[in-house]
Amino acid sequence: MAEQQPRKIFLVGNPNVGKSVLFNVLTGAYTTVSNYPGTSVEISRGQCVISGRKYEILDTPGMYSIMPITEEERVAREILLKDNPHAVLHVIDARNIERMLPMTLQLIEAGLPVILVVNILDEAERLGMKFDLPRLQQRLGVPVIGTVMKRKQGLAELQQAIADCTTVPHKPFVYGSDLERDINRIVKLLHGEYRLSRRALTMLLLQKDDEITALVEQTEAQLVPGVTGSNLGAAVNAQSISADEAPLQNDFELLQARVREIAYNRRADLHLQINLERKKVCKQMLDGVVTQAQPGGVPFAEHLSRWTMNPWTGVPILLLVVYFGLYQFVGGFGAGTLVDFLEGSLFETYINPAVIHIAHKYLTANWLFELVAGEYGLWTLGIRYAVALVLPIVGTFFLIFSVLEDTGYFPRLAMLVDRLFKKIGLSGRAVIPIVLGFGCDTMATMVTRTLESTRERIISTILLALAIPCSAQLGVILGLLSAVPGALMVWMVFMLLIFLVIGFLAARLMPGEAPVFYMELPPMRLPQFRNVAVKTLTRMQSYFIEILPLFLVASVFLWAGKLTGVLEGLVGLLAPVVRAIGLPDQATTAFIFGFFRRDFGAAGLYDLQTSGLLSATQLTVAAVTLTLFVPCVAQFLMMKKERGFKVSLLIFIFVSVLAFASGWILNKFLLTTGLLL
Amino acid sequence: MNCGFCGKEIPAEIGPGMEKNSCGSCPGGCRKIHCPHCGYANPAPGKFLSKFLKKSEEKDKD
Numbered sequence: 222m223a224e225q226q227p228r229k230i231f232l233v234g235n236p237n238v239g240k241s242v243l244f245n246v247l248t249g250a251y252t253t254v255s256n257y258p259g260t261s262v263e264i265s266r267g268q269c270v271i272s273g274r275k276y277e278i279l280d281t282p283g284m285y286s287i288m289p290i291t292e293e294e295r296v297a298r299e300i301l302l303k304d305n306p307h308a309v310l311h312v313i314d315a316r317n318i319e320r321m322l323p324m325t326l327q328l329i330e331a332g333l334p335v336i337l338v339v340n341i342l343d344e345a346e347r348l349g350m351k352f353d354l355p356r357l358q359q360r361l362g363v364p365v366i367g368t369v370m371k372r373k374q375g376l377a378e379l380q381q382a383i384a385d386c387t388t389v390p391h392k393p394f395v396y397g398s399d400l401e402r403d404i405n406r407i408v409k410l411l412h413g414e415y416r417l418s419r420r421a422l423t424m425l426l427l428q429k430d431d432e433i434t435a436l437v438e439q440t441e442a443q444l445v446p447g448v449t450g451s452n453l454g455a456a457v458n459a460q461s462i463s464a465d466e467a468p469l470q471n472d473f474e475l476l477q478a479r480v481r482e483i484a485y486n487r488r489a490d491l492h493l494q495i496n497l498e499r500k501k502v503c504k505q506m507l508d509g510v511v512t513q514a515q516p517g518g519v520p521f522a523e524h525l526s527r528w529t530m531n532p533w534t535g536v537p538i539l540l541l542v543v544y545f546g547l548y549q550f551v552g553g554f555g556a557g558t559l560v561d562f563l564e565g566s567l568f569e570t571y572i573n574p575a576v577i578h579i580a581h582k583y584l585t586a587n588w589l590f591e592l593v594a595g596e597y598g599l600w601t602l603g604i605r606y607a608v609a610l611v612l613p614i615v616g617t618f619f620l621i622f623s624v625l626e627d628t629g630y631f632p633r634l635a636m637l638v639d640r641l642f643k644k645i646g647l648s649g650r651a652v653i654p655i656v657l658g659f660g661c662d663t664m665a666t667m668v669t670r671t672l673e674s675t676r677e678r679i680i681s682t683i684l685l686a687l688a689i690p691c692s693a694q695l696g697v698i699l700g701l702l703s704a705v706p707g708a709l710m711v712w713m714v715f716m717l718l719i720f721l722v723i724g725f726l727a728a729r730l731m732p733g734e735a736p737v738f739y740m741e742l743p744p745m746r747l748p749q750f751r752n753v754a755v756k757t758l759t760r761m762q763s764y765f766i767e768i769l770p771l772f773l774v775a776s777v778f779l780w781a782g783k784l785t786g787v788l789e790g791l792v793g794l795l796a797p798v799v800r801a802i803g804l805p806d807q808a809t810t811a812f813i814f815g816f817f818r819r820d821f822g823a824a825g826l827y828d829l830q831t832s833g834l835l836s837a838t839q840l841t842v843a844a845v846t847l848t849l850f851v852p853c854v855a856q857f858l859m860m861k862k863e864r865g866f867k868v869s870l871l872i873f874i875f876v877s878v879l880a881f882a883s884g885w886i887l888n889k890f891l892l893t894t895g896l897l898l
Numbered sequence: 899m900n901c902g903f904c905g906k907e908i909p910a911e912i913g914p915g916m917e918k919n920s921c922g923s924c925p926g927g928c929r930k931i932h933c934p935h936c937g938y939a940n941p942a943p944g945k946f947l948s949k950f951l952k953k954s955e956e957k958d959k960d
Contacts, residue, residue: 236907283907291934293909626902657903657938668937740936743905755948756902759941763929 227268227275228307230383233297233328235321236283238314239340241265242370244280262296272384276307287327287421288430288492295432301333302416302436308386310379312338315345315352315367318511320741322503323496329363329391332418336382337365342374349514357510362391393420396498403427403483410476413440426480428492434477441473526633526745535637542630543713546621551696552703555617556827560700564609564831576600588784597779603772606824611697611768615820616761618696623756627748631656632740653740654681658689665689666859680727682864686856687876688720690819690848693764697820698844701827707897708841715845715887723879768818775817779810788813802846802884803892804839805829815847822847837897838888846884849876899931899948903938 230247232240248267257264265280281300282293289295301309311328313321318339328335339354358365364382368375395401407423415422415436425433484491513520528534580594594600625631635656658665662685669681690698702709782788792809799809807829815822826843829835835843860869891897900907908931930939 282909285906285935291909629905631903632905653936657936665937740904755943756941759943759947762944763941766929 227277229304230276230278231300231304231306231309232278232280232312233284233301233309234312234324234338235285235314238312238321239370240280240283240312243310243312243338243340243368244278246370246373246376248278257296257300262293264296264300271380274384276383279306284324286324287331288425288428289432298432301328301331305416307334308336308383309333310336310338310383312340315339315342315350316348317744318345318352319503319507322506323499325361325363326394326499326502326506327421329361330394330418330424331421332391334386335363336379336386337361337363338370338375338379339365339367340370342367343369343372348520351512351514353510353512357506360506360510394499394502396495396502399487400494400498403487406479406483407476410472410479411437411441412472413437413443415440424495426476427483428495429484437476438473441476522745526629526742529630529633529745530636532637535633539634539637542625546625547618547699548703548709550621551614551618551699552709555614555696556700556703559613559617560610560827563613564605568605568609573601573605591784592777592780595780595783597776597783599773599776599780602779603769603776606821606828607765607769607772610824610827611693611820612761612765614700615693615696615764616757618692618699619760619764620753620757622692623753623760624748626756627746627752629743629745632742633745635740636742655684655689658685659692659695662686662689662691663856663859666856666863670863679864679868680724682860682868683727683872683875684720684724686860686872687723687849687879688716692760693768694819694823694848697823697827698848701823701830702841702844704830705837705840705897708837708844711841711887711891711897712844712848715883716848719849719879719883768820771817772821775814775821779813798881802842802881803888804843805834807834808839808843811843812847815850819847819850822850838891841891841897842884842888845887846880849880849883899940901933901936901938902940904933904936906933906935908933908935908940 232244234240244265244267247269249269253267254263254265256262262282264282267278269276269278279300281297284294284297286294287298287301289298309328311325313325325335325337339352342352345352352367354365354367364386366375366379366382368379370376396404404420404423404427407426408419411419411422422433422437426437487494529538577594580590584590584593592598596602635653638656654665654668657668666682666685669678669685698712699709702712779788782791791813792806795809795812796806799806799812808826811822811825811829814825823844826835826840826847830840857869857873860872864872929942931942932939
């Protein structure tokens with residue numbers, strides 16, 4: 222008699238939940254690792270014997286949902302779609318049960334034989350969490366096993382559950398009546414045989430999952446050999462299929478039309494709505510299942526998380542972050558103490574005189590001396606700006622930025638910003654690229670492609686180009702302004718005002734729906750020293766490598782411009798505009814620097830300010846005008862790539878005109894009110 | 899590594915110089931790891947510094 226084929230068991234779940242530990246515990250040393258066919262994604266396979274029966278265990282790559290984004294998730298889903306497992310072990314981290322349970326629901330809905338493994342129970346209990354897993358099992362309708370796999374706790378129960386596992390049709394989780402009606406309309410049109418349940422497929426179709434759409438098209442077309450989805454209509458018209466079959470065969474086209482109709486009628490992102498509905502079901506499932514046993518009730522991190530997102534507490538917290546993190550630390554320590562030491566003491570007293578002395582001695586030709594140590598020399602402008610002026614400021618800024626990033630504050634800030642901007646019609650997922658812009662405007666401009674409507678994409682692109690300085694530029698501008706009391710506050714209020722006015726006008730000029738913003742929040746935690754140090758150093762290194770060549774090239778351009786007289790002509794051309802916004806002629810050069818990069822221009826202003834050539838009003842006006850420029854060449858190129866040349870040129874012209882117009886208005890306002898005198 | 903914004907894990911093959919990662923707009927190549935889930939630009943540590951990050955993540959897992 223032939224040996225019985227081993228039954229298959231799939232391990233699925235988010236990354237870092239202990240899947241690999243469970244895999245090793247179940248399989249021992251007998252494992253193989255190979256790439257999934259056609260991909261670079263590694264899959265581990267092993268075997269084990271439970272209750273005298275052989276099982277093949279397959280450790281799938283980490284996935285957050287059965288709707289894939291990464292190649293790993295795509296592979297994991299393909300495995301679920303193609304194979305027929307005896308059991309699917311969904312491993313979740315007990316500490317994050319609320320975040321991970323929606324995928325359990327998806328797997329159960331898909332008709333898979335799920336066993337839920339609630340791992341890392343010990344850590345969760347240490348945090349004061351108590352679980353009623355039998356109650357959860359009853360509500361989900363699948364086995365739920367609590368485990369601490371690194372200590373093999375719960376292994377015997379899990380093995381028993383695997384041995385007993387049977388596929389039973391699951392009672393569907395009930396969503397809102399509108400969604401249920403839409404699901405039923407689509408389910409009726411699916412006739413083929415699928416590995417996943419029709420209900421699960423319908424939800425994926427409604428969420429515009431291209432792979433599932435293709436699978437459904439192919440499967441439905443196979444009902445009549447030789448007829449594919451694309452030629453179904455033609456086949457019906459040509460009467461190559463019988464009249465009785467025709468309605469059935471037309472179902473894929475009808476199905477697509479229904480999906481489009483549902484999306485149109487709801488005028489919203491169905492992906493988001495389905496996620497929200499699923500979250501709601503999960504909340505009900507967990508009611509009474511998870512309790513916080515510690516005396517203080519909800520942990521402090523959870524309280525803090527809520528405070529940062531509530532406008533009444535979130536705005537004061539944001540102001541505290543700005544005051545202590547940016548004003549005091551970046552402005553006071555970075556732009557004050559560190560720059561004074563590097564620029565004032567080290568460069569001015571020791572390094573520059575030595576370099577100038579050597580240059581005088583060996584570079585006898587005037588043009589060569591000017592190139593190295595002159596007004597726009599490689600050393601005096603390029604190196605000094607990069608090392609002594611910009612790097613200490615952005616270094617301190619990156620430190621604060623990395624601390625905030627490591628705590629999980631940024632997604633909460635996005636939530637807060639979303640709530641505040643709802644008032645002006647700027648709500649929705651547009652807030653994501655806008656907040657990401659503080660990290661890198663270029664990438665954030667690319668992220669705008671993920672937005673649903675053209676309206677959202679254009680508004681976000683304009684705001685990114687206009688009012689969102691990237692982290693490095695923000696650091697230099699804040700450092701520059703912190704030296705003058707009141708200047709930072711005026712800059713912040715004015716920038717916010719410009720953002721709100723332009724956002725408001727853009728939203729009114731381009732009317733449309735503003736979808737709800739939704740994202741899963743990572744836990745809030747204390748920043749870890751190692752993470753913060755590595756991220757800060759990496760950012761400083763990357764920034765330095767990025768700006769140093771640019772500063773040096775800019776120095777050469779300016780030096781050549783000075784020698785040929787082109788720079789003088791350019792200054793003469795720009796000077797009336799600069800004078801119109803109340804700035805001295807010397808500031809023109811800083812604006813020419815700003816065309817290369819905003820932070821280069823800001824460093825130029827810093828130089829002017831320390832030389833006593835700019836008053837508080839002039840400094841603020843210059844900083845506002847410079848901030849409103851398109852931040853860098855890379856962002857302009859990205860705008861061109863994403864929005865096309867015509868739209869990006871219009872945005873560039875609009876942004877440049879608005880930058881100087883705003884500078885002019887602010888100058889008049891400050892001079893009239895005497896606010897910064 | 900995990901994304902600094904959404905907290906989700908970024909697959910190992912996404913990183914500086916990788917075709918999937920870069921938007922192609924920065925002259926001289928991209929030195930950031932862009933999260934496939936949310937698009938956030940995470941710093942791409944060099945070989946030496948990434949060892950420290952790895953240790954930190956392993957500590958987190960334990």
